Amino acid sequence: MDKLKEFKELIEKMNSFNKAVSLFHWDMATEAPKKSVADKADVIGMLDTEAFNILTSDKMKECLETLEKTIEDLNEVDAKLVEFYRKEYDKNAKIPEDEYKEFSILAAKSTAVWEEAKGKSNFDLYKPYLEKIVEYKKKFVNYRGYEKHPYNTLLDDFEPGMTVEKLDKFFDTLKKDIVPLLNNINQSNKIINDKFVRFIYPKEGQKEFSDYLLGKIGYDKERGIIKESEHPFTLELSTNDVRITTHYYENYLLSAVYSTIHEGGHAIYEQNIDENLIGTTLDTGTSMGIHESQSRFYENVIGRSLGFWKVNFHKLQKIFKEQLQDVTVEQMYEAANIVKPSLIRIEADELTYALHIMVRYEIEKQLINGDIEVKDLPTIWNKLMSNYLGVIPTNDAEGVLQDIHWSDGSFGYFPSYALGNAYAAQFLATMNKEFDVDKCMENDELDTIKNWLNDKIHKYGRLLEPNEIIKNVTGEELNAKYLVEYLKQKYENIYNLN
Amino acid sequence: MDKLKEFKELIEKMNSFNKAVSLFHWDMATEAPKKSVADKADVIGMLDTEAFNILTSDKMKECLETLEKTIEDLNEVDAKLVEFYRKEYDKNAKIPEDEYKEFSILAAKSTAVWEEAKGKSNFDLYKPYLEKIVEYKKKFVNYRGYEKHPYNTLLDDFEPGMTVEKLDKFFDTLKKDIVPLLNNINQSNKIINDKFVRFIYPKEGQKEFSDYLLGKIGYDKERGIIKESEHPFTLELSTNDVRITTHYYENYLLSAVYSTIHEGGHAIYEQNIDENLIGTTLDTGTSMGIHESQSRFYENVIGRSLGFWKVNFHKLQKIFKEQLQDVTVEQMYEAANIVKPSLIRIEADELTYALHIMVRYEIEKQLINGDIEVKDLPTIWNKLMSNYLGVIPTNDAEGVLQDIHWSDGSFGYFPSYALGNAYAAQFLATMNKEFDVDKCMENDELDTIKNWLNDKIHKYGRLLEPNEIIKNVTGEELNAKYLVEYLKQKYENIYNLN
Numbered sequence: 003m004d005k006l007k008e009f010k011e012l013i014e015k016m017n018s019f020n021k022a023v024s025l026f027h028w029d030m031a032t033e034a035p036k037k038s039v040a041d042k043a044d045v046i047g048m049l050d051t052e053a054f055n056i057l058t059s060d061k062m063k064e065c066l067e068t069l070e071k072t073i074e075d076l077n078e079v080d081a082k083l084v085e086f087y088r089k090e091y092d093k094n095a096k097i098p099e100d101e102y103k104e105f106s107i108l109a110a111k112s113t114a115v116w117e118e119a120k121g122k123s124n125f126d127l128y129k130p131y132l133e134k135i136v137e138y139k140k141k142f143v144n145y146r147g148y149e150k151h152p153y154n155t156l157l158d159d160f161e162p163g164m165t166v167e168k169l170d171k172f173f174d175t176l177k178k179d180i181v182p183l184l185n186n187i188n189q190s191n192k193i194i195n196d197k198f199v200r201f202i203y204p205k206e207g208q209k210e211f212s213d214y215l216l217g218k219i220g221y222d223k224e225r226g227i228i229k230e231s232e233h234p235f236t237l238e239l240s241t242n243d244v245r246i247t248t249h250y251y252e253n254y255l256l257s258a259v260y261s262t263i264h265e266g267g268h269a270i271y272e273q274n275i276d277e278n279l280i281g282t283t284l285d286t287g288t289s290m291g292i293h294e295s296q297s298r299f300y301e302n303v304i305g306r307s308l309g310f311w312k313v314n315f316h317k318l319q320k321i322f323k324e325q326l327q328d329v330t331v332e333q334m335y336e337a338a339n340i341v342k343p344s345l346i347r348i349e350a351d352e353l354t355y356a357l358h359i360m361v362r363y364e365i366e367k368q369l370i371n372g373d374i375e376v377k378d379l380p381t382i383w384n385k386l387m388s389n390y391l392g393v394i395p396t397n398d399a400e401g402v403l404q405d406i407h408w409s410d411g412s413f414g415y416f417p418s419y420a421l422g423n424a425y426a427a428q429f430l431a432t433m434n435k436e437f438d439v440d441k442c443m444e445n446d447e448l449d450t451i452k453n454w455l456n457d458k459i460h461k462y463g464r465l466l467e468p469n470e471i472i473k474n475v476t477g478e479e480l481n482a483k484y485l486v487e488y489l490k491q492k493y494e495n496i497y498n499l500n
Numbered sequence: 501m502d503k504l505k506e507f508k509e510l511i512e513k514m515n516s517f518n519k520a521v522s523l524f525h526w527d528m529a530t531e532a533p534k535k536s537v538a539d540k541a542d543v544i545g546m547l548d549t550e551a552f553n554i555l556t557s558d559k560m561k562e563c564l565e566t567l568e569k570t571i572e573d574l575n576e577v578d579a580k581l582v583e584f585y586r587k588e589y590d591k592n593a594k595i596p597e598d599e600y601k602e603f604s605i606l607a608a609k610s611t612a613v614w615e616e617a618k619g620k621s622n623f624d625l626y627k628p629y630l631e632k633i634v635e636y637k638k639k640f641v642n643y644r645g646y647e648k649h650p651y652n653t654l655l656d657d658f659e660p661g662m663t664v665e666k667l668d669k670f671f672d673t674l675k676k677d678i679v680p681l682l683n684n685i686n687q688s689n690k691i692i693n694d695k696f697v698r699f700i701y702p703k704e705g706q707k708e709f710s711d712y713l714l715g716k717i718g719y720d721k722e723r724g725i726i727k728e729s730e731h732p733f734t735l736e737l738s739t740n741d742v743r744i745t746t747h748y749y750e751n752y753l754l755s756a757v758y759s760t761i762h763e764g765g766h767a768i769y770e771q772n773i774d775e776n777l778i779g780t781t782l783d784t785g786t787s788m789g790i791h792e793s794q795s796r797f798y799e800n801v802i803g804r805s806l807g808f809w810k811v812n813f814h815k816l817q818k819i820f821k822e823q824l825q826d827v828t829v830e831q832m833y834e835a836a837n838i839v840k841p842s843l844i845r846i847e848a849d850e851l852t853y854a855l856h857i858m859v860r861y862e863i864e865k866q867l868i869n870g871d872i873e874v875k876d877l878p879t880i881w882n883k884l885m886s887n888y889l890g891v892i893p894t895n896d897a898e899g900v901l902q903d904i905h906w907s908d909g910s911f912g913y914f915p916s917y918a919l920g921n922a923y924a925a926q927f928l929a930t931m932n933k934e935f936d937v938d939k940c941m942e943n944d945e946l947d948t949i950k951n952w953l954n955d956k957i958h959k960y961g962r963l964l965e966p967n968e969i970i971k972n973v974t975g976e977e978l979n980a981k982y983l984v985e986y987l988k989q990k991y992e993n994i995y996n997l998n
Contacts (some may be wrong), residue, residue, distance in 0.1 A: 018546035035724060045519050049520060
């Protein structure tokens with residue numbers, strides 16, 4: 003079993019480099035001086051490439067081949083590790099080291115350029131970088147190979163087993179039901195007043211409420227950090243160090259509330275992975291889709307429920323006496339669930355959110371396929387927004403430049419957001435068979451929910467694949483009908499459509 | 501010149517690992533959750549060992565041997581790089597990799613244990629770790645070899661060219677003059693009132709003043725971060741990212757004032773290294789002694805001068821109206837220069853500071869030599885404190901446990917503090933030949949001083965050795981007499997001893 007030891011040493015080394023890269027990202031997003039971005043891009047590129055070199059090394063290949071021959075002698079965790087790294091090896095071994103390194107440095111720099119371009123709403127600034135990023139991604143897909151559609155290779159990076167075929171069907175189902183529901187809402191007589199969430203809410207008070215919320219939902223503050231960044235995110239350095247950021251807008255109360263709960267949901271997943279997996283690489287969420295199912299469960303199912311506001315509104319009202327003195331719990335609940343086709347994905351309501359994802363999905367699919375080109379993206383973006391949501395950006399900052407994801411080549415990532423919503427609704431349906439989730443929320447018993455998620459999902463880390471998780475927990479494959487039912491029930495109720 | 505390219509690639513890789521280690525240290529000192537310390541120690545150990553492996557690799561050896569043969573064909577920077585890494589290679593190549601890695605992980609963990617032991621004032625907790633650290637250091641010195649005294653090898657790590665022989669002489673000179681001066685001060689009639697610096701000074705106001713001071717002395721805030729940590733320090737990630745921390749004590753005004761100026765002095769050195777050296781490894785201060793000469797020049801020569809307070813006291817008084825309304829500039833100046841033998845090095849006045857260093861120097865020398873043992877340190881510490889300063893700690897937290905340095909094996913570091921004071925005084929003497937330094941401070945023309953230091957010292961980075969710097973700038977070797985003269989003049993004046 004010397005090979006097992008060697009294998010684990012390689013993993014430990016890779017992990018160290020990857021964690022260093024993560025820490026640099028954390029640092030750059032939260033506090034590093036802007037003038038040092040270029041220096042850091044080089045360091046990140048180097049560390050990332052070193053991890054890549056180990057992954058694709060002859061040593062790794064030998065370890066995998068040897069261990070695969072006697073895989074039945076390995077314990078469950080070690081066997082899964084071999085399986086995991088076999089897949090990672092096959093994915094990456096065909097990419098030449100120098101191209102990987104160039105890409106890695108480019109990605110770090112391109113993110114900084116994207117930020118500038120977004121600030122100036124200047125797509126031309128970003129275009130040459132994005133073109134190169136897309137070029138590399140297409141080249142890498144060709145090296146790696148693909149089945150049926152080149153985009154499938156990238157989808158699999160974020161959601162193992164996901165394909166264009168499955169997603170087309172998934173989005174069709176959603177579209178079929180969401181679009182009529184949205185029309186009904188648009189034509190309903192119900193007027194929701196959400197002006198009060200746009201009053202001025204000083205940051206200090208928002209901070210206090212975010213902190214309170216994280217405690218409520220069960221984020222362990224002794225094993226993490228809460229900080230601010232331009233774009234909220236969660237970062238895991240180890241199970242004992244799961245960090246989240248939020249962003250406070252003084253003229254929009256709900257932004258930080260929901261980004262805090264959202265990131266808190268991600269963090270609760272990471273903080274509750276089984277002890278036995280710590281330090282193995284399997285000690286993290288199994289896919290972006292399952293991860294999003296957790297963050298969205300917290301953000302939407304819990305955070306946008308009436309029960310949640312019944313319990314927590316008094317706290318918010320206490321902090322912002324003046325702004326909220328005349329607001330009722332029900333008004334708060336409705337304001338948090340107002341449906342309004344809009345331009346910005348991260349501010350979208352629960353119902354139209356999937357439509358934003360469809361815009362990106364259509365673009366990515368065709369971009370990687372070579373059917374469309376980077377230079378045409380602003381036009382295509384605006385057309386799709388008009389088709390799906392009926393709104394058209396007046397500039398690229400609120401259009402094609404709004405998201406960070408493409409800047410570092412994360413094509414294939416966006417669909418996980420929609421999958422997350424669907425998984426979350428499917429988990430909710432199962433959960434409701436075991437106990438009354440609404441009642442739990444009204445009774446402020448979020449621990450019951452958290453324990454269920456810990457036990458059925460979180461603890462497994464990467465030990466189970468996303469399709470195994472969903473099958474084990476709910477008894478069936480991913481099924482979009484649960485999301486549709488959930489949305490119908492919720493919004494028909496709010497908008498008096500029955 | 502393929503070997504030169506290969507050589508630089510090795511350096512770039514090592515630098516990336518070292519920068520990652522630095523970032524982890526920054527993170528752990530300023531914000532990382534305590535519960536994640538053990539996880540991080542492993543990662544740091546791995547990254548540090550990877551850098552070590554590259555440094556001591558056959559590839560590095562070959563590069564050095566090849567490049568040394570044609571060293572006259574290299575430009576100044578490249579030739580210096582070869583020289584620098586030859587020394588580093590010879591230092592480290594004899595240490596076995598596994599022992600280096602064990603030591604590196606131990607050092608990261610031991611620092612956390614030291615912190616706990618200090619908090620509990622419990623030397624026994626720390627003892628087993630420190631014993632192992634000392635054991636490794638002694639073993640490493642034996643691998644590396646030494647001339648005359650084993651401690652010389654460690655001194656050279658922090659101050660190239662420094663030896664026990666030179667230091668014994670240096671400290672003897674200081675002792676010969678400082679001890680009588682101290683006695684005169686103790687017997688003088690002058691009473692300095694410094695009670696007001698121990699009033700309550702809320703943190704926010706202290707922060708404002710620290711920030712103001714950093715601007716005054718010329719720290720470039722756009723190329724760094726100012727943060728808080730238990731123990732103030734400076735950390736350089738690149739010339740464009742030089743970070744400092746301070747620590748605010750609400751019941752002691754001067755602590756943060758002087759730690760801010762001190763770290764600011766370090767940072768100004770790092771921020772002003774010549775552009776041509778950026779990214780080469782030569783883009784940092786040349787030795788700990790020269791570094792300390794810059795931080796102490798700012799802290800003591802500038803920050804504890806009457807001219808400095810004449811310019812800046814009004815700002816402090818404005819922030820803390822109530823506490824300082826009856827205090828004059830002269831009283832502030834005297835309070836900042838009160839001489840009082842005390843237990844804690846970092847709170848020591850400029851005069852008795854060297855005596856604190858002597859205590860540590862005596863211990864380190866004998867510890868590495870094997871003349872004394874770790875278990876006896878508390879007793880020895882207290883005895884030396886009594887001999888040199890006439891004060892005895894009542895517990896180990898204010899005694900042998902007060903400093904972080906031994907916890908990660910930084911034996912040989914302490915003397916740089918005393919050398920820094922001496923270098924600073926020697927630089928000052930030269931500077932005064934060119935312009936009136938006191939007048940500069942009174943006229944708020946700190947840029948003149950900064951430009952001089954930039955031009956004579958900072959810009960060279962590691963291109964020049966410490967003895968070359970001191971010789972080039974002052975025309976002679978290190979000479980303790982300048983420090984003695986400076987201290988005599990200053991304190992005889994303050995304490996009316998003439």
